[in-house]
Amino acid sequence: MYIVVIGGGKVGYYLAKALLGEGHEVLIIEKDAGVCEEINEELGSISLRGDGCEAATLAEAGTERADMLIAVTGDDEDNLVSCQVSKHKFNVPRTIARLKNPQNETLFKMLGIDVTISSTNVILEHIEEEVPTHALTHLLVLEGQEIVEIKIPPEASTVGKAIRDFSLPPDSKLLLIAREKGKNVVPAPNTILAVGDRIIALTTHDTEEKLRDILVGD
Amino acid sequence: MNVLIVGCGRVGAWLARLLDADGHQVTVLDTDAYSFRRLRFPGLLNEFKGTALVGNGIDQDTLKKAGIEQADVFIALTQGDNRNIMASQIAKHIFKVPRVICRIYDPLRQELYSNLGIGAISPTAIFADLLKAQLEGKAEK
Numbered sequence: 410m411y412i413v414v415i416g417g418g419k420v421g422y423y424l425a426k427a428l429l430g431e432g433h434e435v436l437i438i439e440k441d442a443g444v445c446e447e448i449n450e451e452l453g454s455i456s457l458r459g460d461g462c463e464a465a466t467l468a469e470a471g472t473e474r475a476d477m478l479i480a481v482t483g484d485d486e487d488n489l490v491s492c493q494v495s496k497h498k499f500n501v502p503r504t505i506a507r508l509k510n511p512q513n514e515t516l517f518k519m520l521g522i523d524v525t526i527s528s529t530n531v532i533l534e535h536i537e538e539e540v541p542t543h544a545l546t547h548l549l550v551l552e553g554q555e556i557v558e559i560k561i562p563p564e565a566s567t568v569g570k571a572i573r574d575f576s577l578p579p580d581s582k583l584l585l586i587a588r589e590k591g592k593n594v595v596p597a598p599n600t601i602l603a604v605g606d607r608i609i610a611l612t613t614h615d616t617e618e619k620l621r622d623i624l625v626g627d
Numbered sequence: 628m629n630v631l632i633v634g635c636g637r638v639g640a641w642l643a644r645l646l647d648a649d650g651h652q653v654t655v656l657d658t659d660a661y662s663f664r665r666l667r668f669p670g671l672l673n674e675f676k677g678t679a680l681v682g683n684g685i686d687q688d689t690l691k692k693a694g695i696e697q698a699d700v701f702i703a704l705t706q707g708d709n710r711n712i713m714a715s716q717i718a719k720h721i722f723k724v725p726r727v728i729c730r731i732y733d734p735l736r737q738e739l740y741s742n743l744g745i746g747a748i749s750p751t752a753i754f755a756d757l758l759k760a761q762l763e764g765k766a767e768k
Binding site: 462463464465485486487489490493494497498510512513515519520 | 688710713717721736739743
């Protein structure tokens with residue numbers, strides 16, 4: 410595949426290196442001449458100096474034959490414009506943008522950016538997983554919905570109670586209860602919650618805290 | 628009209644004062660409070676009596692605080708084309724502001740975003756045309 414990467418910072422550099430390793434053809438567009446030189450010295454002549462938001466630079470990079478464009482500069486607005494210009498002017502089939510502000514995800518999706526990756530969210534999710542006191546972990550964010558994992562701690566007031574005893578928010582659904590040694594249970598109204606249960610549930614951003622409160626019984 | 632202007636540079640401040648003098652309800656947003664001095668410069672225009680707020684025009688929470696939900700018109704006049712483009716698209720698509728105007732210096736980007744429904748104006752093209760007309764003696768004197 411031919412992949413154009415916008416931004417030659419740390420993310421762009423290691424991304425290009427990994428993509429080259431997988432046998433793809435890669436070009437990095439970077440504004441800073443010094444950074445371009447460093448990339449060319451270390452990875453071979455794969456950088457082009459220029460503004461990745463400008464149609465002229467993108468044309469020079471042969472963006473019209475690119476299979477994918479990945480914008481990973483440190484500025485959300487620059488990543489957005491690079492993706493939009495390459496989509497609308499060069500018909501790039503797949504555009505991926507890095508996001509700093511997770512709030513921008515909805516806008517980017519609305520504007521046709523195929524994939525957004527919020528570095529802030531990714532880091533936050535990994536930290537959540539490592540903090541044992543935090544009962545709720547985000548596993549996957551879908552459009553408008555999300556899949557979360559809620560752990561039942563020993564002090565939860567819901568231990569020993571059946572699922573039918575709780576009134577769950579209407580937009581939330583329990584999908585699976587993961588138990589130790591792979592003894593997984595598909596939640597039914599008479600399923601009794603136990604300490605250490607990891608409940609996998611489909612919910613929304615707005616109701617996740619309510620769902621957590623109901624299942625943990627705070 | 629209820630107008631929200633993002634970017635209090637020379638153009639932003641001048642426009643804010645003109646609209647304010649005409650009795651419109653104007654809010655100006657800028658990341659740097661020092662820019663607001665332009666709203667008070669003595670001379671040709673009356674002092675600005677609207678609202679000036681410090682904040683980032685591409686942050687949705689900040690825009691809400693600046694009253695974007697009540698705005699009839701949104702105008703993006705920061706120094707960065709991409710910032711203006713993003714702010715305008717937030718105004719148009721997230722907050723459904725009825726009228727969105729955006730300054731884009733790069734004429735190519737201006738053309739693209741006009742086609743995407745943003746009221747984009749390129750001062751570069753306009754000013755170059757104006758100069759050319761003057762030089763060729765076609766301008767009104």
